[in-house]
Amino acid sequence: xxxxxxxxxxxxxxxxxxxxxxxxxxxxxxxxxxxxxxxxxxxxxxxxxxxxxxxxxxxxxxxxxxxxxxxxxxxxxxxxxxxxxxxxxxxxxxxxxxxxxxxxxxxxxxxxxxxxxxxxxxxxxxxxxxxxxxxxxxxxxxxxxxxxxxxxxxxxxxxxxxxxxxxxxxxxxxxxxxxxxxxxxxxxxxxxxxxxxxxxxxxxx
Amino acid sequence: xxxxxxxxxxxxxxxxxxxxxxxxxxxxxxxxxxxxxxxxxxxxxxxxxxxxxxxxxxxxxxxxxxxxxxxxxxxxxxxxxxxxxxxxxxxxxxxxxxxxxxxxxxxxxxxxxxxxxxxxxxxxxxxxxxxxxxxxxxxxxxxxxxxxxxxxxxxxxxxxxxxxxxxxxxxxxxxxxxxxxxxxxxxxxxxxxxxxxxxxxxxxx
DNA sequence: TTGTAATTTCAGAAATAACTGAAATTACAG
DNA sequence: CTGTAATTTCAGTTATTTCTGAAATTACAA
Numbered sequence: 001x002x003x004x005x006x007x008x009x010x011x012x013x014x015x016x017x018x019x020x021x022x023x024x025x026x027x028x029x030x031x032x033x034x035x036x037x038x039x040x041x042x043x044x045x046x047x048x049x050x051x052x053x054x055x056x057x058x059x060x061x062x063x064x065x066x067x068x069x070x071x072x073x074x075x076x077x078x079x080x081x082x083x084x085x086x087x088x089x090x091x092x093x094x095x096x097x098x099x100x101x102x103x104x105x106x107x108x109x110x111x112x113x114x115x116x117x118x119x120x121x122x123x124x125x126x127x128x129x130x131x132x133x134x135x136x137x138x139x140x141x142x143x144x145x146x147x148x149x150x151x152x153x154x155x156x157x158x159x160x161x162x163x164x165x166x167x168x169x170x171x172x173x174x175x176x177x178x179x180x181x182x183x184x185x186x187x188x189x190x191x192x193x194x195x196x197x198x199x200x201x202x203x204x205x
Numbered sequence: 206x207x208x209x210x211x212x213x214x215x216x217x218x219x220x221x222x223x224x225x226x227x228x229x230x231x232x233x234x235x236x237x238x239x240x241x242x243x244x245x246x247x248x249x250x251x252x253x254x255x256x257x258x259x260x261x262x263x264x265x266x267x268x269x270x271x272x273x274x275x276x277x278x279x280x281x282x283x284x285x286x287x288x289x290x291x292x293x294x295x296x297x298x299x300x301x302x303x304x305x306x307x308x309x310x311x312x313x314x315x316x317x318x319x320x321x322x323x324x325x326x327x328x329x330x331x332x333x334x335x336x337x338x339x340x341x342x343x344x345x346x347x348x349x350x351x352x353x354x355x356x357x358x359x360x361x362x363x364x365x366x367x368x369x370x371x372x373x374x375x376x377x378x379x380x381x382x383x384x385x386x387x388x389x390x391x392x393x394x395x396x397x398x399x400x401x402x403x404x405x406x407x408x409x410x
Numbered sequence: 411t412t413g414t415a416a417t418t419t420c421a422g423a424a425a426t427a428a429c430t431g432a433a434a435t436t437a438c439a440g
Numbered sequence: 441c442t443g444t445a446a447t448t449t450c451a452g453t454t455a456t457t458t459c460t461g462a463a464a465t466t467a468c469a470a
Contacts, residue, residue, distance in 0.1 A: 004321070004324070007314075053450090077438055079446080093342060125241045128212065147368055258459075269451070415466105416465105419462105424459075426458080430451105431453095440443090
């Protein structure tokens with residue numbers, strides 16, 4: 001295994017732990033990602049120096065993230081693994097899974113809580129905060145889901161445009177005379193004013 | 206503490222662990238987030254039932270993420286903590302920190318590796334994969350950084366537009382006659398074709 | 411200053427997560 | 441089918457992270 005490969009794999013081990021992913025799983029995915037051809041479990045055992053059962057667990061984890069491709073070879077009863085050939089596809093799957101695991105449950109909790117009408121007055125502030133959070137998350141993820149439907153070329157063009165897209169927004173204003181009526185209404189964030197009578201000095205950020 | 210508050214805080218404890226953040230730190234931030242006024246450390250100790258030193262550690266962690274506001278009260282030597290009042294500001298800081306910790310190091314590693322010219326031929330495939338990853342990350346984070354400069358109103362309008370922005374892109378094509386020359390060139394992802402002579406059957410995804 | 415309340419640090423304990431080898435299960439070549 | 445190679449599961453071990461209480465440090469009201 002070349003130095004560069006080694007370095008790459010090790011880096012993803014380290015980074016893995018800054019994510020929710022554990023070191024070994026990160027290394028496994030990095031190894032698959034850079035392998036010119038699919039690998040079987042035992043090859044991973046050898047190359048990473050970990051146990052067969054650990055590889056099995058790791059593959060199970062990666063599979064649950066929908067990040068694997070599996071293949072088999074005629075006359076060989078082993079199973080082979082690889083990553084999608086296209087980095088955009090990997091990104092798409094990763095984003096989808098993270099959404100489901102890390103965002104959707106919160107959004108759902110917020111929605112449910114905000115629907116409950118038997119709120120005590122003491123919950124007023126809590127509910128306002130929850131609404132703000134809910135609306136922000138919905139706005140961001142809604143946009144993301146929408147944009148993800150675009151074909152690759154269009155999406156890349158959009159991204160390269162960056163903040164230049166504003167020019168187009170201005171154009172839109174001039175042509176149509178303003179923004180179209182938004183589908184989901186965002187309550188204006190009313191700054192809640194001085195919170196208390198205590199004399200408060202801000203320092204730091 | 207109301208049921209709803211309790212539920213909210215507990216939820217962020219759970220979710221915290223799906224992130225890189227630990228349960229207690231998640232709970233602490235949720236508590237601060239919904240508190241109508243700043244809290245001192247001992248209030249957090251009481252409300253969450255954890256030790257004073259744990260609160261101290263947690264605050265240190267949150268501080269390193271730049272997510273806290275600190276305040277003091279005249280005639281009271283304790284320090285008080287709260288979150289930014291604006292959820293967009295919280296999001297912005299979170300995104301910035303995650304970028305620095307989880308993305309920038311990888312980008313930098315990839316850049317360095319790709320610059321090394323003494324690559325052996327066996328590294329050819331590795332380098333292509335690294336370039337694909339590098340270009341994707343750069344495209345995404347570049348866009349994000351650009352767009353973040355926009356003022357709140359414009360940004361919200363853009364997000365609400367969702368994939369509707371494509372209409373504007375088409376408009377642009379019709380007016381200017383196509384995309385402007387991109388600043389950073391993306392190599393076409395050449396599908397590497399059949400990888401091996403082995404007879405490969407794909408199954409599953 | 412000084413005394414003391416508030417905060418941080420840190421070594422060790424408790425809790426959690428990762429990893430292994432052995433045993434059980436699965437799957438397929440012959 | 442059958443035998444066996446491949447894979448998964450799982451109980452126990454190791455490693456890592458989180459949390460605590462006690463001691464050290466800091467900071468500020470008087």
